[in-house]
Amino acid sequence: MTKVLITGASGLIGSGLSKKLIAINFQVNHLSRSKKNIPNVSTFIWDLNKKEIDANSLKNVDVIIHLAGAGIAEKRWTDQRKKEIIDSRVESANLLYNEISKLDSKPKVFISASAIGYYGAVTSDKTFVESDPHANDFQGTVCKLWEESSKQFENLGLRTVQLRFGVVLSEKGGALEKMMLPTKFGIGSALGSGKQIIPWIHIDDVINIILESIKDENMSGTYNVVAPSKNNYNEFTKTLAKVMNKPFFMPNVPAFVLKLALGEMSEIVLEGSHISSEKIIQSGYEFKYPDLTKAFENLIK
Numbered sequence: 001m002t003k004v005l006i007t008g009a010s011g012l013i014g015s016g017l018s019k020k021l022i023a024i025n026f027q028v029n030h031l032s033r034s035k036k037n038i039p040n041v042s043t044f045i046w047d048l049n050k051k052e053i054d055a056n057s058l059k060n061v062d063v064i065i066h067l068a069g070a071g072i073a074e075k076r077w078t079d080q081r082k083k084e085i086i087d088s089r090v091e092s093a094n095l096l097y098n099e100i101s102k103l104d105s106k107p108k109v110f111i112s113a114s115a116i117g118y119y120g121a122v123t124s125d126k127t128f129v130e131s132d133p134h135a136n137d138f139q140g141t142v143c144k145l146w147e148e149s150s151k152q153f154e155n156l157g158l159r160t161v162q163l164r165f166g167v168v169l170s171e172k173g174g175a176l177e178k179m180m181l182p183t184k185f186g187i188g189s190a191l192g193s194g195k196q197i198i199p200w201i202h203i204d205d206v207i208n209i210i211l212e213s214i215k216d217e218n219m220s221g222t223y224n225v226v227a228p229s230k231n232n233y234n235e236f237t238k239t240l241a242k243v244m245n246k247p248f249f250m251p252n253v254p255a256f257v258l259k260l261a262l263g264e265m266s267e268i269v270l271e272g273s274h275i276s277s278e279k280i281i282q283s284g285y286e287f288k289y290p291d292l293t294k295a296f297e298n299l300i301k
Ligand SMILES: NC(=O)c1ccc[n+]([C@@H]2O[C@H](COP(=O)([O-])OP(=O)(O)OC[C@H]3O[C@@H](n4cnc5c(N)ncnc54)[C@H](OP(=O)(O)O)[C@@H]3O)[C@@H](O)[C@H]2O)c1
Pocket: 007, 008, 009, 010, 011, 012, 013, 014, 031, 032, 033, 034, 048, 067, 068, 069, 070, 071, 072, 084, 088, 092, 113, 114, 115, 116, 164, 165, 166, 167, 168, 169, 174, 175
């Protein structure tokens, strides 16, 4: 039975992934900042400030899935928050690295979340591919450091995979839930120019791609994890209103309002370019939800 350790498993992706892994007979350990009682899961504690980790969490583990991280869009980007965003991803990986380097029997695979923020907050006609360089803005820097901290596990003989997630669409939280609320009251609108691309992905495809990364020994290195379809913000919000059977007439929220409200963080919603999903398709992955309308129809019941 394959044993998987998931960090940040109480979050949007980790909770869905855990359910799926348990359903297909994987053994699941969680590494969390606090004790949680989750059926069929053994939860172990780590404390990143004290650099402490329960070593039992790694006993006989085959695969590590590193999802932990302070929410990028949760709080304004003060210097302190920026440090927290980086440390919660990078220092946590370093802590795991130190612990694993002491083990005689090491895990075989290290899979880490990353994000399409790697390519930076930019709206352009370019389609970004995995071999493009990282951007030098905050998100680009976070992703570069995050991926490097994950690639270091190759020094210990592990196969590593870095998954650059787009905006994950789920009925249970994340970006879609926030967008659905105004749309429900008939006041949904696009943000900024509305021409920025939203590289999105259905949660089921995220979970299936993580599963493929576990099973397919040929997978290693970075992969964009976004649906193949190219939708800008205007199309995205209009399609959402249509699937929800709601009117769509509100003007776009001007960029300056968002910049005032959110500061530098507003770039997350105001900028976006198309990101290629060709590499993951070439690896043999077939998307369950390549189309935005179908994804919304499945998620919005
Ligand atoms: N959802 C998306 O659209 C999206 C897009 C791109 C990239 N990603 C990345 O993919 C990963 C998983 O995404 P998600 O949506 O499942 O995230 P999430 O719902 O925000 O969950 C992340 C988990 O990380 C742990 N965590 C939070 N703050 C932390 C801190 N300061 N130090 C250490 N651990 C902390 C928490 O688990 P415990 O409370 O159990 O410790 C939390 O449940 C994240 O790193 C995220 O940045 C997500």
